[in-house]
Amino acid sequence: MTEAVTDLKLTALNETHKALGAKMVPFAGFEMPVYYKGIVAEHNAVRQNVGVFDVSHMGEVLVSGPNALNFVQKITINDASKLSDGQAQYSAMCRPGGGIVDDLLVYKLADHRYMLVINASNIEKDFSWMQENAIDGADLQNLSDDYTLLAVQGPRSLDTLAKLTDVDLNGIEFYHFTEGTIAEVPMIISRTGYTGELGFELYMPSNPETGKKVWDAIFEAGAEFGIEPIGLGARDTLRMEMGYCLYGNDITEETNPIEGGLGWITKLEKGAFNGSELIAQVKEAKPERKLIAFTLSERGIPRQGYPITANGEVIGEVTSGTMSPTLGIGIGMGYVQTAYAKKGTEVGINIRNKQIPATIQRPPLVETK
Numbered sequence: 001m002t003e004a005v006t007d008l009k010l011t012a013l014n015e016t017h018k019a020l021g022a023k024m025v026p027f028a029g030f031e032m033p034v035y036y037k038g039i040v041a042e043h044n045a046v047r048q049n050v051g052v053f054d055v056s057h058m059g060e061v062l063v064s065g066p067n068a069l070n071f072v073q074k075i076t077i078n079d080a081s082k083l084s085d086g087q088a089q090y091s092a093m094c095r096p097g098g099g100i101v102d103d104l105l106v107y108k109l110a111d112h113r114y115m116l117v118i119n120a121s122n123i124e125k126d127f128s129w130m131q132e133n134a135i136d137g138a139d140l141q142n143l144s145d146d147y148t149l150l151a152v153q154g155p156r157s158l159d160t161l162a163k164l165t166d167v168d169l170n171g172i173e174f175y176h177f178t179e180g181t182i183a184e185v186p187m188i189i190s191r192t193g194y195t196g197e198l199g200f201e202l203y204m205p206s207n208p209e210t211g212k213k214v215w216d217a218i219f220e221a222g223a224e225f226g227i228e229p230i231g232l233g234a235r236d237t238l239r240m241e242m243g244y245c246l247y248g249n250d251i252t253e254e255t256n257p258i259e260g261g262l263g264w265i266t267k268l269e270k271g272a273f274n275g276s277e278l279i280a281q282v283k284e285a286k287p288e289r290k291l292i293a294f295t296l297s298e299r300g301i302p303r304q305g306y307p308i309t310a311n312g313e314v315i316g317e318v319t320s321g322t323m324s325p326t327l328g329i330g331i332g333m334g335y336v337q338t339a340y341a342k343k344g345t346e347v348g349i350n351i352r353n354k355q356i357p358a359t360i361q362r363p364p365l366v367e368t369k
Contacts, residue, residue, distance in 0.1 A: 011056035012148045012211035020229055028120035030057040032232055039233035043325040046195055046238055047368070050154035050222050051230035052215070056206065059123035059144040061116045061130060067137030068112045075133050075274055076106060076116075077257055079267040083108040088175045088192055090265055092257060093129065094275030098282065099253040100260065102126050103245060105192065107177060119247050133274065148211040152218060153199030153238075155369040156225035161200060163221040165189070169200070183217035185210055194235060196242035196368045237322050240331060243293045243363020249304060250291060250319045250333050259287035259335070289316065290341040293363040296330035296349065300356040307350040308334050308358075315340050318349065326366045330356070 008031040017024065022033035033054065035042060045051045063071055072080040078091035087108055093101040102122045107115040118126045127142045134140060152161060158169050167180035167189060177190035185204055193199035204210055219227055236246070245251045251260045257279055258266065268280050296302065302321030307314045321332030332349070340347060343362045348355035 009057070011054055012206050012208045013054045013056070013215060015208070016212055016215055017054065017229070022229070022231060025232075027232060028057055030120065032057060033229070035231040035233045036229045039231070039237060040325045042228055042230045042234035043237050045226060045228040046154045046197060046230060046234065047326055047366075048155070049226040049228075050152065050156040050160050051228045051234070052218055052222075053151040053153065053230045053235055054149075054215075055151050055201075055235075056148045056211075057120035058149055059118040059120060059126065059142070060147050060203070061118065061127060062141040062143050063114045063116060063138055064112060064141075065137045065139045066112055067135055068114055068139075071133070071135050071138035071140075072106060072114050072116070073270065073273060074135065075130060076104070077262070077267065077273060077275070077279070078106070078265045079270040080106050080108070080114065081270065085110055086176055086178055088177055088190060090175070092251075092262060092265065093126070094257065094273075094279065095253065096275055096278070098256045098275040098278035100247070100251045100255050100257060100262075101129050101253065103247055103251060103262075107188075107190070121248060146206055147203050148206045148214075150202045150204075150211075150214065150218070151193055151195075151199060152202065153193045153195040153230075154197050156222065156227075157197070157199045160218060160222035160225055160227060161189075164217055172200075183214050185214050187214075194244060195238040196244075196364055196366075197238075198369065236320075237325055240320055240322050240333065241324055241326055241364065241366045242368075243333065243365065245291070245333075246320055255291075256282045256287065258282045259289050259291065261291040287338060289335045290338050291319070291333060292316075292336055292341050293333050293361045293365060294331065294347065294349070294358045295324075295327070295361055295365060296332075297357040297359060300330045300349065300351045300354075302330050302332040302334075302349045302351060302356075302358075308336055309348040309350060309355060310336075310340055310345075314350075315347065321349075324365065330358075331365055332358075336360070 316336035
């Protein structure tokens with residue numbers, strides 16, 4: 001059922017997007033810009049220069065108290081005890097059966113204070129799951145409506161933001177963050193992103209005046225670098241070129257982290273956590289299927305649900321696919337039987353009853369600056 005426009009939430013920058021001529025669509029309960037000038041132009045702006053995404057629809061949950069770390073350790077698969085203040089970590093939450101509730105970022109704000117950044121479509125589900133797993137001494141606050149979140153991404157992102165802050169942006173390492181000001185607005189400045197390019201994510205108080213002030217300042221500072229507003233369409237093509245998972249497509253509640261390519265963030269050695277027993281069993285037995293990336297050898301655009309074949313047999317299914325603006329060929333991700341998951345394996349993608357040859361690749365599929 002299509003979401004009614006009147007039921008949609010609006011980000012603080014909703015009017016700004018409309019004034020820029022954005023094509024607005026319902027997404028995860030919000031009215032969001034899918035593109036402004038066009039997906040390919042916006043994609044290329046991020047790869048070559050700098051672009052700005054409004055990703056205020058993402059969710060933020062504050063975990064605080066003397067048992068905050070114990071809670072985070074219980075509910076996530078990575079090892080948050082390794083985090084220092086000002087460091088972020090990619091992780092995921094799982095059900096007891098090993099299925100992925102969501103992937104997320106864990107920010108260590110200070111001892112006993114963590115911020116969990118979750119996917120927009122999962123905010124209600126995720127927070128309910130956290131409450132079900134609550135422990136004494138760990139207070140949970142859903143602050144999702146309190147933040148405007150901008151992602152400034154691309155090789156000229158640092159040059160753009162450096163004009164607006166006294167913070168040494170070069171000094172912020174990848175997956176680290178600091179508190180500072182951009183355009184005189186206090187915020188969290190995080191060296192993270194979903195594009196594979198140099199970039200920052202800016203967490204600031206959610207109100208139209210603050211959001212517009214920062215947005216306008218960033219675009220003025222980035223004008224000489226060809227800065228562009230970027231919609232959800234290019235966000236998707238950019239992440240696919242990097243092989244980054246999208247929850248609901250590439251990972252779901254039916255996905256075990258080991259088969260979903262998330263073994264590198266699954267720290268079984270840290271001790272028991274939600275799903276750890278079943279995840280360990282899958283790791284020991286080896287998964288029957290694996291998430292892979294692929295490129296097409298002939299013209300075609302792979303889409304979610306298209307069969308992946310080998311030797312005339314269906315061996316898997318596409319979970320994400322697009323025409324790569326950078327490579328000019330069809331690319332995608334999907335699950336295949338483990339025997340076919342090795343890089344260089346030749347497979348077929350069934351596109352409109354035609355077998356298009358494809359090659360299994362190891363992401364990223366493009367080099368970034």
